Amino acid sequence: MTGLRVERVGPLATIQDLGRPGWHDSGVGRSGAADRAALRLANRLVGNAEGAAAIEVLLGGLELLAQRHLTVAVTGAPAPTAVDGRAMGPASVLEIEEGQRLRLGFATSGLRTYVAVRGGIEVPPVLGSRSRDTLSGLGPEPLAPGVVLPVGPPPRTLPIVDVAPVPVLSPGRxxxxxxxxxxxxxxxxxxxxxxxxxxxxxxxxxxxxxxxxxxxxxxxxxxxxxxxxxxxxxxxxxxxxxxxxxxxxxxxxxxxxxxxxxxxxxxxxxxxxxxxxxxxxxxxxxx
The missing domain is CATH 2.40.100.10 (Cyclophilin-like)
Structure with a gap:
């Protein structure tokens, strides 16, 4: 299944959803997105269920190549976002065509940015979740150049929204x-x-x-x-x-x-x- 090819990665990028609850008795934590509200918002913007798997990006520096038409939203830390060099606003819905590149610069405030794609990232789940748990090593490996991320089938309905009003993350105390x-x-x-x-x-x-x-x-x-x-x-x-x-x-x-x-x-x-x-x-x- 085609979707997104990883061209470049900054300090760290992982696949995250809302985690794997219910495994504490087996010694496995929930994991999932560090900023759950940002993940939920990104998924709502593209019409996914709130818990669909997306990309969590530490600071920025990610570059993705679309292998087909995709609908994408970027939320969380305000990393400068561009499609084929054209700047895009924060928390906006982006339509990306086959062969176009989505690039994230480095965020000036906040720590983690989320990239959701309509249909969700469909890597194989582990214990019911697609999240990478960095403590236990469960879930998909951190992203690296050359990795192709499969994207699932789109939901039946799509919200009509261009951009979500979100508060600016404070760089202060x-x-x-x-x-x-x-x-x-x-x-x-x-x-x-x-x-x-x-x-x-x-x-x-x-x-x-x-x-x-x-x-x-x-x-x-x-x-x-x-x-x-x-x-x-x-x-x-x-x-x-x-x-x-x-x-x-x-x-x-x-x-x-x-x-x-x-x-x-x-x-x-x-x-x-x-x-x-x-x-x-x-x-x-x-x-």
Whole structure:
């Protein structure tokens, strides 16, 4: 089945849908798109089901060659988008003809861009999902030049829309809501999580957003050692012995022994997924 040929890849590009729920008892996490709202929007723009497989692009630098007429939408981090050199607007629906090239430059804000194609990317599913889990290695391999991505049959209906109004991703300080617990009692003063700014570490990936305190301080524990292994949820703010927290993202481990000081509310996990290294982040207590 023809579809899209990968001509060039930037730092990383993977196939993602909304993940593989229901496998925690087998030790397999959900994975899926790091910014779920951006994936859902891209799919809606081209008429797919919200959970159809699309391409998640880290920072940008992707180039695709259409092997037949395709309807495409690009959402998430605003990477400059062009078809055969002609600039296109963000979050717009693009009609690409056979032989034309879709190119993404590098985003000036945000971290992850999503490319959805009408019909969805139809690589073989693994445990019910086409997502690449970078922690376990499940799912299709990261994209590389020369790879051909099959595209499924188009849905019967197509929304009549040219562009979606979307907020601009902030390059400045981000504020995310979090609920203290379940292990906030393990810390001398858990409330310090909400004081001052944290900085997104360069070590951030799909597993978690690693944070450094701008003032150099850390979260101090009250107890030595570690907890017995327990379940870990998406958005958990886990604190290793270094005292520098990690916000768990799409490919997070499903169990762990480091204490979880707080959990980011589900709606704000997508915000953390778009935070760039060096960007400031502040936690706010969820009301």
């Amino acid at each position: 981000l504020t995310v809501r979090a609920v203290l617990g379940p292990r906030d009692d393990w810390f001398a003063d858990a409330a310090t999580l909400f004081e001052g700014d944290w900085t997104i570490s360069p070590a951030t990936d799909r597993i978690g957003a690693r944070l450094d305190r701008r003032s150099g301080g850390v979260l101090r524990r009250r107890f030595p050692g570690e907890l017995p292994t327990e379940g870990m949820a998406l958005g958990s703010v886990q604190v290793p012995p270094s005292g520098q927290p990690v916000v768990f993202l799409a490919d997070h481990p499903i169990t762990g022994g480091y204490p979880v000081i707080a959990v980011v509310v589900d709606a704000d996990v997508d915000v953390v997924a778009q935070a760039r290294p060096g960007q400031a982040l502040r936690f706010r207590r969820a009301e």
